[in-house]
Amino acid sequence: MSTPHLLPNGRVLRYSFHERLVHWMAGISYVYLLLTGLAFWSPWLFWIAAALGGAAVSSQLHPWAGLVFVLAVVRMYQLWGAQMKKTPADKAWLEAMPHYVRNEDESMPSVDRFNPGQKILFWGFWWCGLLLLLSGIILWFTDAIPWSLRFLRYFAVIVHPVAALLTIGLFIIHVYMGTAAERGAFGSVVRGDVSRAWAKRHHQSWYESIVGESSAKK
Amino acid sequence: MSQATLEIRAISGHAGSVPGAGVKRELEVCKLIDTTTCIGCKACEVACLEWNGLTFSETTFQNSYQTMPETAWNYWNLIKFNEHERDDGSLMLLMRKDQCMHCEEPGCLAACPADGAIVQYANGIVDFQQDRCIGCGYCITGCPFNIPKFSPQARKVFKCTLCADRVTQGLEPACIKSCPTGCLHFGTKAEMKELADHRATQLREHSGFAKAGVYDPSGVGGTHVIYVLHDASDPEVYGGLPADPHVPWTVQLWKKPLKWLGNLAIVAGVAGVFIHYLRYGPKTVPEDLQGGKP
Ligand code: HEM
């Protein structure tokens, strides 16, 4: 990539402006989808829809927000798809995951720009996003589906919430990791940069390739 | 406070208690449609449009007397005409008045996410409250009879009300009032069942319809609209009347086990990360390299 990864202030650029923009386009649309979706999901959460402008409005806007979300995810695929590919090294990392969970990061194998956990998150969102889109379109145009094709509706009312629940699981872990658990990660997706120490600690291979790159330039 | 709320037995998408649960003493009402004496005059179709003040819509022609292929958001009552060839090769013109069946266990109500958009009264009538409807169309998926219909203009769903407005005033539904042959009857469920059984017996014993019977499907807990059919063993020939209607199993799965499993999973997920934080705290980075704060 053309963006310099080593910034003049000694920090490392982790996400470009473009990447951050796409991330938040997905993030904000997802949160809206999640809140309105949960309102339709459970009578106990129906008040969320009232708070967001009324349930009829939420029902009408939810699918449009879904399209925004899908657009963002497709753009992410273009940006990150290649870097999210499974590599042979991932196996060792996943096997060592109990250490990662216990914050024993010094015992983890070094990883490239994305660790296997992030890859699972990405592909989980990618495939669930596809299911949500397909089932969501059926729910969107429920009334246009002829009686003879009603099995599509029966399929959509199960697939849509199941796929949503899977993403909710990923989302809970993702938000926890990105805010409370992994200090410095949130800044990387807001301001874009991380400290060298952070880069070395969490994405050593990536860090080394950047350092190598910039020293090669000099 | 309106007395009407005390007559409500079930409410869609409702988190709290039901105001009328078991409060009012009400007779369960029922409409009886004797398909064997229907002449297909469509008086009931017109009466429905008139009483409910529905807008007019275009009719279609597909080589039959039938007004349109299926009921519409502004056409709640439709006579279905079916040419049926009997085993002996003779033809029968079967006519069945199609409308909401007012199920005892309504799939629309079970599927609906909007608080109070669908209510079931103690007298058995299942009624949509359009001011509460959010236009999501879940009721269309929940219904085993293809009845709720979406109005694109209103972004709401409409269907037969069993003339709930007339019935609360002690009147019979408009379709019943208009029927010239007396093939439509209205009364309590018990009375109508008795009348229907009587008529079916008559058909079997005196009119040569050995398979005549009453349609009151148990898969949806029985209905508040019942039919007398010449051949109760094959309701499908009456324009797709389902032989054994049920709320679709995916809808049942979605609204009961999946809901609770999902809620549990979400709560467990949030609790899980919280407990993780309490136990292990954040991942910190030893700041031994240049670059300052993480
Ligand atoms: C990808 C494009 C999407 C489309 C076209 C779409 C469309 C829909 C539609 C039409 C409904 C029916 C409710 C209504 O309209 O009132 C619905 C429900 C729902 N959506 Fe989506 N949606 C999409 C993405 C998502 C995403 C990403 C989530 C993630 C949380 C989500 C979560 C939900 C939930 C939880 C429900 C309620 C399910 C239930 O009632 O059981 N949707 N969606």
Ligand code: SF4
């Ligand atoms: S469209 Fe049907 S399911 Fe949805 S809110 Fe309206 S009545 Fe309820």
